[in-house]
Amino acid sequence: MDADKQRRLIQQILNPNPDDVELLLQHLRLSGLPTREEVHQEIEEKLLLPQETLPKHWLPSYQVHWESKLSAPSLLTFTPSPPPTTLSFVRTGLSGRITGYVETPNLRASTGLNSTSLERAPAPSKTFVRGKSGYVPFWPGGLEDPLVDSTSESSAGPSTIKGLRIVPPGLSRGLRLRGEEIEDEDMIALDEFQGSRSKDDTYVNEEMYVDEKGNTVPVGFSEIDELLPTTTTHLKPSKPQRRLKRANIQKRDWAHVIDVNTPLSNFHELVPDMAHKYPFELDTFQKQAVYHLEMGDSVFVAAHTSAGKTVVAEYAIALAEKHMTRAIYTSPIKALSNQKFRDFKQTFSSSSVGILTGDVQINPEASCLIMTTEILRSMLYKGADLIRDVEFVIFDEVHYVNDAERGVVWEEVIIMLPDHVNIILLSATVPNTKEFADWVGRTKKKDIYVISTAQRPVPLEHFLYAGRELYKIVDAKRNFLGTGYKDAGEALRRKQDKEREAAGLPPVQRVGARGAAPAQRGGQRGGPPARGGRGAAPPPRGRGGGGGGAPRSNFTSVDKNLYVHLLGNLRKKSLLPVVVFTFSKKRCEENAATLANADLCTSVEKSEVHVAIEKALSRLKGSDKKLPQIGRMRDLLTRGIGVHHGGLLPLVKEVSAMKKG
Known part of the structure; x- marks a missing residue:
């Protein structure tokens, strides 16, 4: 088709x-005019x-083969190792x-296989959170880095010539070729010593030489040797010198106690823009910690x-x-x-809180990880790359470091960070706070600020429950109350007397420290005389105030x-x-089980407990919902009673903990 005909066809x-x-359809080889939808569909497909x-008809037209001649010597070459x-x-x-x-x-x-530096190449994404057993951990803080920057060494040293090294590592000298001059300090010193000798010295052998008078003198003998004494009788014993006292080096305190009373x-x-806002005024110790x-x-x-x-802890999470x-x-x-995972999800967004335990792994990419x-x-031992991004590590209940079995875990983590x-560090029961903080600071070469409270915001008092009454024995100021302890003992004794009376036994006689009946001077009527109860049955020995009769444990039932009574009293x-x-x-x-008739819920x-239980049980299958533990949990929780111990199912423990919280 020529250009004019093509132009007319386009017009x-x-x-x-x-x-x-x-005529147009004939030129376009179409049987009929396509619809608008067909035109759009064809344009979209093409x-x-x-x-x-690629279309198969393109293959013979556009596929090109380049013939390359194989050279056998080229196969013998290999890529050299990096210098x-x-x-x-x-x-x-x-x-x-x-x-x-x-x-x-x-x-x-x-x-991760050969370097402890934080600047090492990142590992694959699948090992980002947990790490890998073959990786080395990052270098712990507080330890001196053994890596030495070799670029700081002087280029003009004895092991270099014009900046090039000539002594291999581990050897005392470099390569000496035949014909090279030996520049050795010992050889030079020997030449100087031999040149300084007098030319008149005549050697007889290695040990004797002839002096100026012709006498044979041993090598090394001089006139001063004649002046030296041959005995040690003239020497006086010298007194041992006193050792110099070491200078008192002032020990640095890594722990700094903050006065919260000011x-x-x-x-x-000091903190104009807080990372997390609180609807209440912070206490002094909280302000010091935030600062x-x-x-x-x-x-x-x-x-x-x-x-x-x-x-x-919440502020540290928000700051991170x-x-x-x-x-x-x-x-x-x-x-x-x-529990903390549920609490922090309510405080922060769900996407910013994750949890890692041996059972579950939820949102491991979050900014706050609970584990x-x-x-x-x-994670520390396996060199997880997640440690690079960590700014704060919060140790809750850090007093577990004193645990005989698990305390070593806390020590290892603190050292390896x-x-x-x-x-x-968070704890309420560490007695020696400054000593422990000083150990942490000395280990990590960091200053630790110890912030504590003077007294409990909620007073803690101790009571004894005796005779269905409460008796205070320790007040809010941690003072022991002897009166309350005595009243509790009297209540227990009254209860014991009632139990013995109900059993048809005489009341307990309480005299003396050993609990024996008073010794009588002389015998009773109709009996042989005795002094001090001699001839009578020996009194029972033992402290406790009970004398005569059977042991108390037989009549003191649980x-x-x-x-039931304690719950009613409270x-x-x-x-x-x-x-x-x-x-x-x-x-x-x-x-x-003894609280079968107790009902503490409105x-x-x-209704709230029922909704929570049904929501939790929706994760179980139909047969699992009829387990005995499930039915017992439902009955107890609807009455406001929860049971939590290691023998329960994980779901039962979780629901019980949620409702008790």
């Missing part, structure tokens, strides 16, 4: 004439949706004039229970999120980790309704809720 297409439709494979050293120029002056060159080593590519009046000037966190310091908050240590770094919250047990201390130790990680005095600690799983279940609370 007909752009400006169609109804009379030329058949231009917007290209096929993944261990390279030459670097030495420049001086503002113009950078080259004055020499030095030989510097080429550092091999640092990876209010921090200019807190809002030091803003300054990038490590803190040890040794505050009483319910004083507000969690506020410090503000700095676009990470914070790790460690706890000693998984139950506490799960047990064993998980963090595993890199230098850029700040440490936050009150099965003990917790409910009457508005002291609920209450937590009862039992030292066995069996007793825990038995004590809960109708509204019963």
Whole structure:
């Protein structure tokens, strides 16, 4: 088709004439005019949706084969290994004039397999969180780095010539070729010594020589030898010199105790833009902790229970999120980790809080990760790249470091943390706070600020429950009350007398420290005389105030309704809720069974408990919802009673902990 005909055809297409439709379709090889939808579909298929494979008719037209001749000698070559050293120029002056060159080593590519540096190449993404067993950990903070910068060594040393090294590592000298002059200091010194001898000295042999008078004298003999004494009788014993006292080197204190009694009046000037806002005014110890966190310091908050240590942890998490770094919250047990995970999800967004335990892994990319201390130790030893981003590590219940079995885990984690990680220690039961903080600071070569509270915000008082009454024995100021202890003992004795009276036994006679009946002077009527009760049955020995008869344990039965009466007493005095600690799983279940008639929930609370239980049980299958533990949990929780011990299913423990919290 020539150009004119093609031009006319295009004009007909752009400006169609109804009379030329058949001729146009004939030229386009179409049976009829396509619709608008068909045109759009064809354009979309050809231009917007290209096929993944090329058309087959293109293959013979566009495929080209290049013939290459194989050279056998080229197969014998191999890529040389990278050189261990390279030459670097030495420049001086503002113009950078080259004055020499030095030989510097080429550092091999640092990876997780051979380097402890934070600048090593990142590992694959699948090992970002947990690390890998073959990786080396990052260099712990507080330890001196053994790597020496070889570039700082002087180029003009005895092992270099014009900046090039001639002595291999581990050898005392370099290569000596035949014909080279030996420049050795010992040889030079020997030549000088031989040249200094008198030419008149005549050697007879290696040990004798002839002097000026012709006498044979041993080598090394001189006139001064004749003046030296041959005995030691003239020597006087010398007194041993006193050792010089060592200078008292002042020991540095790594732990700094903060006085919380002095209010921090200019807190809002020191911290104008807080990372986390609180709807209440912070206490002095909380302000001090927040200020030091803003300054990038490590803190040890040794505050009483319910004083507000969690506020410090929350602020560290918010500060890490503000700095676009990470914070790790460690706890000693998984139950506490799960509880903190729920609490922090309510305080912060769900996307910024994750949890890592041996059972679950939720949102490991979050800025706040909650885990047990064993998980963090595993991450440190396996060189997880996540440690690079960590700014704060929060140790909750750090007094576990004194545990005989698990305390070593806390020690290892504290030692293995890199230098850029700040440490936050939280505890309420560490007695020697300054000593412990000083050990941490001395280990990590960091200043630790100890912040503590003077007294509990919620007073703690101790009571004894005896005779269905409460008796205070320790007040809020930790003073022992002997009167309360005595009244509790009298209540127990009255209860014991009632039990013996109900059993048809005489009351216990309490006289003397040993609990024996008073000795009578002389015998009774109708009996043989005795002095001091001689001839009578010997009194029972033992301290406890009971004398005569069977042992007390036979008549002191355990009150099965003990917790029923205790619960009623606490409910009457508005002291609920209450937590009862039992030292066995069996007793825990038995004590809960004694409260079969107790109902502590209102109708509204019963409805909330029912909704929570059904929501939790929705994760179980139909048959699992009918397990005995599930039915028992439902019955107890609807009455406001929860049981929690190691023999329960994980779901049952979780629901019980949620409703008790």
